[in-house]
Amino acid sequence: xxxxxxxxxxxxxxxxxxREVWLIGHSIEADQENDFLILGKHIHELFYKGExxxxxxxNTIKIDILSNKKVIGEIKKSSKFIQSARMQIxxxxxxxxxxxxxxFVGELLIPEERKKEKIILTKEIEYKxxxxxxxxxxxxxxxxxxxxxxxxYCKNCAYKDMCWS
Amino acid sequence: xxKAVYLFNNGVLRRKDNTIYFERENDKRIIPxxxxxxxxxxxxxxxxxxxxxxxxxxxxxLFFYNYHGYYxxxxxxxxxxxxxxxxxxxAEFYLKIKERLFLAKSFVKGAVENILKNLKYYQKSKDDIxxxxxxxxxxxxxxxxxxDIPSLMALEGEIRKSYYESFNIILNSESFxxxxxxxxxxxxxxxxxxxFGNSLLYTTVLSQIxxxxxDPRIGYLHxxxxxxxxxxxxxxxxFKPIIVDRVIFSLVNKGKIKIEHFEEDVEFSYLNEKGKQIxxxxxxxxxxxxxxxxxxxxxxxxxxxxxxxxxLYKHFLDEEIYKPxxxxx
Numbered sequence: 001x002x003x004x005x006x007x008x009x010x011x012x013x014x015x016x017x018x019r020e021v022w023l024i025g026h027s028i029e030a031d032q033e034n035d036f037l038i039l040g041k042h043i044h045e046l047f048y049k050g051e052x053x054x055x056x057x058x059n060t061i062k063i064d065i066l067s068n069k070k071v072i073g074e075i076k077k078s079s080k081f082i083q084s085a086r087m088q089i090x091x092x093x094x095x096x097x098x099x100x101x102x103x104f105v106g107e108l109l110i111p112e113e114r115k116k117e118k119i120i121l122t123k124e125i126e127y128k129x130x131x132x133x134x135x136x137x138x139x140x141x142x143x144x145x146x147x148x149x150x151x152x153y154c155k156n157c158a159y160k161d162m163c164w165s
Numbered sequence: 166x167x168k169a170v171y172l173f174n175n176g177v178l179r180r181k182d183n184t185i186y187f188e189r190e191n192d193k194r195i196i197p198x199x200x201x202x203x204x205x206x207x208x209x210x211x212x213x214x215x216x217x218x219x220x221x222x223x224x225x226x227l228f229f230y231n232y233h234g235y236y237x238x239x240x241x242x243x244x245x246x247x248x249x250x251x252x253x254x255x256a257e258f259y260l261k262i263k264e265r266l267f268l269a270k271s272f273v274k275g276a277v278e279n280i281l282k283n284l285k286y287y288q289k290s291k292d293d294i295x296x297x298x299x300x301x302x303x304x305x306x307x308x309x310x311x312x313d314i315p316s317l318m319a320l321e322g323e324i325r326k327s328y329y330e331s332f333n334i335i336l337n338s339e340s341f342x343x344x345x346x347x348x349x350x351x352x353x354x355x356x357x358x359x360x361f362g363n364s365l366l367y368t369t370v371l372s373q374i375x376x377x378x379x380d381p382r383i384g385y386l387h388x389x390x391x392x393x394x395x396x397x398x399x400x401x402x403x404f405k406p407i408i409v410d411r412v413i414f415s416l417v418n419k420g421k422i423k424i425e426h427f428e429e430d431v432e433f434s435y436l437n438e439k440g441k442q443i444x445x446x447x448x449x450x451x452x453x454x455x456x457x458x459x460x461x462x463x464x465x466x467x468x469x470x471x472x473x474x475x476x477l478y479k480h481f482l483d484e485e486i487y488k489p490x491x492x493x494x
Contacts, residue, residue, distance in 0.1 A: 027248040028378060028478070032224070033167060144482050164460035165472035165479070
């Protein structure tokens, strides 16, 4: 496992479930038939079709660039895990700043709730991201996944059956 | 949860844009790919590469059966879940004889426990069953003494032979009588039912394995180097008594399946088309039935098969020792 391969998804899950960070980090995928997973994909395909452009950077991060070229957007189904979503965008901003020397502004989009939120990379957020990257690297080094813990997220999680079988 | 589709009629499977049609004379049936997990083909069906490509794209395996309902092969699309880690672990547990034996014994123990559940249920009304229960319970204790796979399989064979003999009491039917297990071809209607049911279960389990990171070619109880798919046979052992055999008991005892649903020759016996359809209807209903599962609420039998795969993940990742599913009643 290459420790430099931290991506936005791992950051998102870091703030929700560390077990999931390990599983995804080891390419153990969730149940692809999970209704919520399918719904999420549809929302992604359906909204902002015209104005977004999905691009891959360094094979590591996948971002949606919105029509205005200095804004990167991230689409979510609901604001339930808004902190995770904010940090995921912050990670993209951080990555682009550190690796590419470009400063972007982020935008969190929740089409179903007609919500938009601007995300700006502050020093404080940068520290948080750095800590998350360090922690995730440690989690991925563990020989086996952290034990499952029952949290509210489990209810609709595509890994549910895997964790609680 | 996605469903299985069974095709009995002769016709052509055609892809048109992003849909599949099953065309027959004067008849066109749309197969909505988003809702199906696998297709079982019993009739004479023509299909082309375009169709297969579409099934690959949608991760749908196809299973083919011959005229007699005997499994002939599968179109198992390219694996779409790739985790090198789990594949390596799965192989590692095969190569270490102690680990392999542990898993092989687990499958046999699961099978035997579920066999006993069936027998104990019928023991309540049929007193003679108790001799079989006693014999199988004694044999069960020998599982742990076995040191290699062939002798474990022989023991399992002995247990299953005794169990199948008990069907004569459970079914109490002259038409469905067990003398000895014959497979290719089955020699009487009861053997035909067992073979057909087991075939359906093997492919159903295979279809669930396809939806996981597990490699169906690496089995533990069944010899890996002798056939292409074996893990499905291993996992099926656990579910045969609670899915296939219970469907047989209910079909025969309720008189839903009769001798007229078989094609008989001097030496062999097969379900005819009507018979196959009756069997599949109840088999599918069984897979759809739900039971309470410790942490997951209501879970269907089909889902239960998937959970068994996930339990193997955890075993391979050294998280939790594998325990086979045992029915509560």
